[in-house]
Amino acid sequence: MDIILSEAIRIAKLAGTKIKELREAKQYTESVKDGYELVTTADLVSNDIIKAEIYKVFCNHEILSEEDNGNKNQSLQQPTWIIDPIDGTVGYANDHYQVAVSIAYAVDCKVRYGVVYNPFLDEMYYASENSGAFLNGNKISVKDVSELKSCVIGTGFPHRKDDIQEIISRLGRVLPHIRDLRRLGSPALDICWVACGRMQGFYEGKLSPWDVAAAKLIAIEAGAEVGYYKKEDNYPVLECINGNNIIVSSPKVFDELKHILA
Template sequence: MEKILCEAIRAAKLAGQKIKELRENRGYKEYLKNGHELVTTADLISDNIIKTELSKAFPEHKFISEESTLENGFIIKEPTWIIDPIDGTVGYANDHYQVAISIAFAINDVVEVGVVHNPFLDETFYAVRGKGAFLNNKKIKVKPVNELKQCVIGTGFPHNKDNIDRIIETLRLILPKIRDIRRLGSPALDICWVACGRLQGFYEEKLFPWDVAAAKLIASEANAAVGHYSIENNSNLPSCLNCYSVIVSSPDIFEELKVILTAAI
């Protein structure tokens, strides 16, 4: 797994450098996918760099990516890379710094390696299953808290706003119970921020496997509690890719947070 990790970090940093250059030079175009989701040509360039570099090192491996057709759906029996070439595209297109490249490696429905790289802040979160979680080579752990009112909680909102009433109801229930709330615009970074203690919890109702695959492993290896707050979460997905009604938090406030989120459903 050491070679897997090294190649994932290398590919993430190469793609990160390129998307930085593209933004500095305004060398990308924007368009909408599915009528409401922002995509840029930088997403596609990043995707191509990552796949090209990883394919050089591991020519037999398969890919699941936000920006390309799925080769075998979400079946992960063979060695497979799960990629989000730009997590936080809206932030990227608006000169924000909370933008990430997420790369996970999985086999037999288990993520073994996760890398989340923020090229604008030069921060690389990573983990190998069973080996702990790290930020720029320094081991990280969740912040120990035992009351929800001590906590800063992260969340995100979907591109499609059809379910806005439930989102607002969830916020109405949770805001009085916590210290504050944050919205970074990159769920992979939100989850990694729980892992390193900058946030004490994160929730979001509907994400995608590439949003969570690497970050959930990093958080778990940093001793975070990782789970779901809806019985409707998609059991057809492997656990490592289950992206519905996600909660990631410091362990001692997980159940309290889950009760509030479940009440909003």
Template sequence: MENTSEDLNYIAQQAKTIALQAGQLILELRQDQLIRNYKSGHELVTNADIQSDQLIRSAIRQQFPAHNILSEELASDYSDPSIFQQPLWIIDPIDGTVNYAHDQQHVAVSIAYAEGGDVKVGVVFNPILNECFLAIQGQPACLNDQPIRVSQQQQLKHALIGTGFPYDKSQIPALLPRLHQVLSHCQDIRRCGSAAMDICYVACGRLDAYYETVKPWDFAAARLIALQAGATAGHLDRCPNDIPPAFYGEQMIVASPGIYDELHQLLQIQ
């Protein structure tokens, strides 16, 4: 399937409308109706995650009944790489659930549309700050309808770097040498709790780079937004042949072009 720019503009407007509706819903639920649970024994999930997921899925199915949906809350199986070649929506109803449940601001609804192995549309909406990031492949990225660009940072020692850590605490020791490298060679580090927001912050210059291992629903929309804002994106290791880079989240890096190569080299720790 090949879309014209008019088709993608329509899809982007629908994605934005759905994200705004989901954002309003999670704002209302956080006031006095929040119910907290845990999946896999350690990952926080709330009733707002579930209801936001249901709202987004229902809206997409109503508008695009033939499209597939990949969602965090249904623990979607994407082991068959052919799914990425079909018209596909990748959604995270609340990225930054721990922040959301603790009344913090780094929270987002993330909606991406992909086909042919690449993301074509991305929307990341933070309803708490009323910030909506949007990009269409081949067009400038925007924040609240105003064009954005990555920073012009050229020196790693002056760069502010974002990252995150897994829920599985047993994985953290292996990440500490890399963290030490960043803290020793960059201006500072930020761990804000939402991959989608962190990558969008790279897109608009609030961060100079971001690295982490994340799932497709965490970054699919934000990565496109960053790319359309001038960022460079890649991985520490080569992507598997059957998974397109737009959906591969292992050891991912998104950075301003001026520091990408140096940061990539810095993070090469075996």
């Protein structure tokens, strides 16, 4: 296994084990950042672990993290790690099990490796470019479905509720055309669930690069179709980390889902 992928897996496991220990021992506190978004001290501990472990091995690489107030360089020209120390913080703080550590590696403006680890279920999703996607060492692929009405679709809702009417309207358009809806609270896991066939599609309006960088690669390598129901012209984010208005689905239902959402 490539050293970058093996290190990403090792580091995700290390950080995941720590946040699981902190929650089981109730050794974390909660606060709110930017006036609306929940953050815990476990997020910050995980962030510190991941960064320290990366720098031990790759001291000259750049890091793009949700929990860093400093460098937010998204050019990805140089070797860059894109990390979400806890994806699904609200779920984490409420004893839910759908919580993940997300780590992606990019260079030359493209994500090359992706790892998403759920420590509460001990599920490690990972992929490297052009090499397939895996869950705990077993190759995974999307579920082969041909009609949206037979599909379970995932979605998520933003921390800010500025466009709540649009979100409700979109949900109202989708629900009559699908079998059921799920909301895990972790977009990285939502996308990985599409990759392994547990859901057949996922959409959401406003996601950050660290929410999707690793999971998008995993889904693509598992055979998913990835695109957008509304493309914003001149949006200054590279395709591989763009989470705005994202759709990830089994290929045969992508166009139908996109049409309904758009």
